[in-house]
Amino acid sequence: MAGFYRNVAIGSFIMMILSxxxxxxxxxxxxxxxxxxxxxxxxxxxxxxxxxxxPKGKTQLRVKNEVGNMEYEFxxxxxxxxxxxxxxxxxxxxxQTALQVDLTAYQTVSFSISCDPKNVLLxxxxxxxxxxxxxxxxxxxxxxxxxxxxxxxxxRVTIELDDLETPQWWLGRYGFDYSEKSYRLDKTMxxxxxxxxxxxxxxxxxxxxxxxxxxxxxxxxxxxASILVACLWLLFFVWQLRRYTRELTLEIRARVKDDQPLxxxxxxxxxxxxxxxxEALLRYMATEYTNHDLSLEATIASLNMNRNKINDLLKExxxxxxxxxxxxxxxxxAARLLTESTHVNVSxxxxxxxxxxxxxxxxxxxxxxxxxxxxxxxLYQSNDLQ
Numbered sequence: 498m499a500g501f502y503r504n505v506a507i508g509s510f511i512m513m514i515l516s517x518x519x520x521x522x523x524x525x526x527x528x529x530x531x532x533x534x535x536x537x538x539x540x541x542x543x544x545x546x547x548x549x550x551x552p553k554g555k556t557q558l559r560v561k562n563e564v565g566n567m568e569y570e571f572x573x574x575x576x577x578x579x580x581x582x583x584x585x586x587x588x589x590x591x592x593q594t595a596l597q598v599d600l601t602a603y604q605t606v607s608f609s610i611s612c613d614p615k616n617v618l619l620x621x622x623x624x625x626x627x628x629x630x631x632x633x634x635x636x637x638x639x640x641x642x643x644x645x646x647x648x649x650x651x652x653r654v655t656i657e658l659d660d661l662e663t664p665q666w667w668l669g670r671y672g673f674d675y676s677e678k679s680y681r682l683d684k685t686m687x688x689x690x691x692x693x694x695x696x697x698x699x700x701x702x703x704x705x706x707x708x709x710x711x712x713x714x715x716x717x718x719x720x721x722a723s724i725l726v727a728c729l730w731l732l733f734f735v736w737q738l739r740r741y742t743r744e745l746t747l748e749i750r751a752r753v754k755d756d757q758p759l760x761x762x763x764x765x766x767x768x769x770x771x772x773x774x775x776e777a778l779l780r781y782m783a784t785e786y787t788n789h790d791l792s793l794e795a796t797i798a799s800l801n802m803n804r805n806k807i808n809d810l811l812k813e814x815x816x817x818x819x820x821x822x823x824x825x826x827x828x829x830x831a832a833r834l835l836t837e838s839t840h841v842n843v844s845x846x847x848x849x850x851x852x853x854x855x856x857x858x859x860x861x862x863x864x865x866x867x868x869x870x871x872x873x874x875x876l877y878q879s880n881d882l883q
Contacts, residue, residue, distance in 0.1 A: 515729065531711040534709045543588050548585070549581075556574040584704070600683070603658060605656060607653060609654075610690075616696050619643065620661075621689040622658065626639040628671070642662065786826040789852070831849075847870075
């Protein structure tokens, strides 16, 4: 069985490597990444829009660059109560019609940004609202946003797409309760970077923006990889179990064949030994091994030999101690009975070969043959290897 266990170890190592590869591929496949700028994924087309398109009082926004970095500057009119400007990307189809995009597979949007001077901006998600949105009037898109701080140094900002809030002014404008702040990621219409109430007024502010990317995960690929790995391990286990059964059957049959010379019924007819003491000892044990009370002390008394002499004779002849040889005789005969008997149960066989304690017999038998007596009988009498 050593070769079998070696092959199992090698096979298990290969299976672990294969499983790790499958899990890695499943994980990589599950990690979704969709670049918007400067690299663009062709599956998601967008256009730029600004607000205001024309100055409103002093409030204005002007695009300075859209190559490598998006760069724009805006000025807010201090005379206006709520001066408003934004730089936005809205999704369109091939003919530049406003489009609703399903972003439920994505959890975050991230971007690199810098502001001069320091600013607090709003990241805003525009979505279609079934009650109020009119595709011919983009002003009616639902607005959901969150604030972030922007400094002169480049910062990486990551926004959770499901962690935005629809502001009260929008809800109030269209008659919603202030508690109705949910929005639909499956009908996303675009993103915007908007000034906040903490943005500086009457000051020219510059914003640079780049490396905009959507990120998410698709757990189905991890689940699929897990199921595939589980199936592969199950098949591997079944295959190894069948191989183990075959190898164990071959081994116990070979073991029974090797133990034939030690079987009690043959031992009685061995050629006379030149050493009378050795002959007497072997014949005595071959005759009395089924006696439940047979022990080293009983043998000493019956043969009038001392303990050391008995053990020395058995080690010289068989390489075993008295107890080792006695168990060998009993277990070998038990194996013979199991191979030839179809209706005798294990308890009867244990008693027949000299054991009163069936669990102890089962333990010794398993140590000797690598399996329980019932399994031994089933494997030996199977026709798989005939």
